[in-house]
């Protein structure tokens with residue numbers, strides 16, 4: 448195959464764009480897709496201070512790299528989840544990347560700073576680890592961003608993630624989640640803005656970006672992810688995509704352009720009734736926020 | 749050729765030459781879910797792999813719902 452732009456030898460083909468690219472033009476393609484996502488959804492202002500949620504995996508490191516390449520003032524935040532070897536290796540990947548490129552990486556460690564970790568939280572709540580993990584991440588990225596003066600949190604959710612989450616939400620008709628599934632969640636009292644600049648790029652493209660940019664990310668999977676529903680949705684979507692390229696992107700962008708608006712009311716109602724958590728002061732519908740309740744049950748409260 | 753697979757990490761021998769597409773079909777892998785790296789370069793699905801090549805097939809799916 449030949450590069451669509453320069454006709455040189457291609458290193459990757461992207462069937463949904465009916466295109467192949469050489470390394471230089473592929474990197475350009477990734478930057479353009481992020482530039483366009485940011486512009487189309489008004490994700491970032493030029494002088495925003497951006498906090499990138501860094502996991503050590505391909506998406507978050509590629510996102511950080513791309514935002515800096517595009518000229519944004521972007522620092523990273525790594526959250527130590529305490530998931531054995533996997534966490535140790537992802538910490539190393541995040542630190543090594545930051546050190547090599549001279550970027551600033553903040554670190555928060557669940558065990559050291561909050562007295563619990565994801566395995567203990569999963570055991571204490573008898574629920575899937577990803578639930579406790581997602582809750583902890585959402586709370587802490589937001590809190591750290593506010594405390595340290597960032598305007599916006601950027602996460603590495605890519606097109607495949609969004610398509611899988613959308614499929615899950617549709618299969619169960621989670622109307623509140625559908626109302627909130629957007630590439631930008633605007634700021635509100637107690638919440639910084641949240642953005643997903645990789646929404647136009649698939650995870651295969653993100654892995655290729657890291658390989659071509661020499662970014663050493665952690666390839667192995669979080670052991671807690673094994674067999675979860677989200678991965679099942681991704682497999683199903685990839686089977687459809689293989690037969691009919693462009694399916695995932697039509698699903699996600701069709702939803703955002705033509706359907707999302709119909710569920711906006713379902714999400715709005717939940718945000719309207721927020722008070723302050725009596726422990727940490729974060730916005731919550733109850734007396735104590737879900738994060739503080741989790742922390743208490745998991746032994747760190 | 750030597751083919752390195754991940755998650756779990758393992759190695760298999762596949763006789764070459766053949767194309768990337770044929771290799772993936774033989775291993776029953778969806779081309780949407782992997783990258784193929786030959787030596788240290790990424791290769792597209794029409795690329796021909798020789799019997800003496802060492803090839804890494806890297807999964808690109810990541811799993812958290814959060």
Ligand code: SF4
Nearest residue numbers: 577580669671672812
């Ligand atoms: S797979 Fe689940 S537990 Fe592991 S990092 Fe992702 S959300 Fe957290």
Ligand SMILES: [Zn+2]
Nearest residue numbers: 450453469472
């Ligand atoms: Zn080119």
Ligand SMILES: [Zn+2]
Nearest residue numbers: 724727736739
């Ligand atoms: Zn609280």
